[in-house]
Amino acid sequence: MVRMNLDEIQKREAELYSQVFSRLPIAIERGQGMYVWDTDGKKYLDMCAGVAVNSLGHAHPKLIAAITEQSKKLIHCSNWFYTTAQLDLAELLIKLTSMKKTFITNSGTEAVEAAIKLARKATGKTEIIAMENAFHGRTLGALSLTHGEKYRKPFLPLIPDTKFAKYNDIDSLKNSITDKTAAVILEAIQGEAGVILPDDSYLKEVRELTQEKEILLILDEIQTGFGRTGKMFAYEHSGIQPDMVCMAKGMGGGFPIGAITFSCTDFEAGEHGGTYIGSPLACAVANTVIETIISDKLVENSAAIGKHLLDSIPESRGKGLMIGIPADDGRKKVIELIEKGVLTLYSGNTVRVLPPLIIEKKHAEEFLSAI
Numbered sequence: 497m498v499r500m501n502l503d504e505i506q507k508r509e510a511e512l513y514s515q516v517f518s519r520l521p522i523a524i525e526r527g528q529g530m531y532v533w534d535t536d537g538k539k540y541l542d543m544c545a546g547v548a549v550n551s552l553g554h555a556h557p558k559l560i561a562a563i564t565e566q567s568k569k570l571i572h573c574s575n576w577f578y579t580t581a582q583l584d585l586a587e588l589l590i591k592l593t594s595m596k597k598t599f600i601t602n603s604g605t606e607a608v609e610a611a612i613k614l615a616r617k618a619t620g621k622t623e624i625i626a627m628e629n630a631f632h633g634r635t636l637g638a639l640s641l642t643h644g645e646k647y648r649k650p651f652l653p654l655i656p657d658t659k660f661a662k663y664n665d666i667d668s669l670k671n672s673i674t675d676k677t678a679a680v681i682l683e684a685i686q687g688e689a690g691v692i693l694p695d696d697s698y699l700k701e702v703r704e705l706t707q708e709k710e711i712l713l714i715l716d717e718i719q720t721g722f723g724r725t726g727k728m729f730a731y732e733h734s735g736i737q738p739d740m741v742c743m744a745k746g747m748g749g750g751f752p753i754g755a756i757t758f759s760c761t762d763f764e765a766g767e768h769g770g771t772y773i774g775s776p777l778a779c780a781v782a783n784t785v786i787e788t789i790i791s792d793k794l795v796e797n798s799a800a801i802g803k804h805l806l807d808s809i810p811e812s813r814g815k816g817l818m819i820g821i822p823a824d825d826g827r828k829k830v831i832e833l834i835e836k837g838v839l840t841l842y843s844g845n846t847v848r849v850l851p852p853l854i855i856e857k858k859h860a861e862e863f864l865s866a867i
């Protein structure tokens with residue numbers, strides 16, 4: 497492999513690859529624990545975890561062992577056949593969310609697609625209500641529930657019978673519901689919008705309203721799930737039980753996988769599917785990642801270190817290790833932090849901090865002195 501500097505990599509990419517990403521000026525080559533190294537060998541503290549994905553940090557021995565061991569046995573065999581890794585994962589996800597069934601996917605947006613189809617199928621109704629500033633993914637169904645104009649406008653028209661209520665405003669939701677409404681979907685904390693937290697009572701009010709109107713409540717826990725906010729799932733902070741949960745990101749520790757769990761009516765044979773979904777490899781990895789999150793008490797760690805960070809940065813907001821810090825210009829601040837050897841992300845004028853759940857106090861101190 498020819499070694500290239502950042503300038504050369506950027507030029508090659510402009511020639512070879514869709515210019516769809518507005519990338520930050522750094523090419524990452526390898527990682528270990530809480531750190532990554534760029535192609536020039538410079539070390540960075542990873543405070544974004546690949547957008548809340550690398551829950552166990554980089555090159556975690558248990559993750560490597562799970563990939564290695566399962567690869568030796570069976571990587572893929574298709575959903576024409578039964579596999580037990582799929583069942584082990586299903587059992588774990590059902591237990592964690594107190595649901596009846598699971599359907600596994602390859603990504604977050606696919607989990608949302610499955611949720612849309614299942615909500616329509618289970619209720620016999622078509623309308624789905626999402627929230628203003630929500631982000632649920634970029635495939636056409638999920639995009640129909642994603643609010644930002646920059647994501648939607650070039651691809652209109654999207655799927656019909658979708659609409660947006662104001663987040664954290666129960667009357668706005670009440671006024672949006674019709675007899676066609678199948679489901680309400682929302683994030684317990686809005687992530688891509690810039691770490692937006694609703695009032696403590698809001699999710700409870702949404703649950704009561706959806707129950708009263710016999711509408712499914714779908715929680716998109718794709719970013720907030722698996723310990724990110726200091727609970728296994730962020731809806732647990734409100735003590736509610738949704739009808740469906742969408743998950744992805746943190747559950748695979750970097751291996752692409754997503755899922756829904758649900759307590760409504762199931763699909764019938766042939767109504768949904770996919771070649772790669774629930775592969776033995778993906779399921780074995782997710783099982784290991786989630787079991788490690790539990791055995792190493794990483795949810796508790798997320799709550800404790802998150803609280804320390806939030807207490808130490810007075811202007812910050814968030815829960816657990818999902819933190820937003822206001823900045824005049826988010827991108828500029830993130831680049832400034834890269835220069836200081838720290839990786840974060842941004843949404844508009846918010847710096848987003850989403851470190852691996854293995855973060856220790858010493859890493860938090862390193863971050864605090866940089867910011």
Ligand SMILES: Cc1ncc(COP(=O)(O)O)c(C=O)c1O
Pocket residue numbers: 547603604605606608631632633634683687688716717718719744745
């Ligand atoms: C809340 C939420 N839903 C859905 C998605 C889409 O997930 P994916 O990028 O895996 O398709 C994301 C990704 O950022 C997300 O944060």
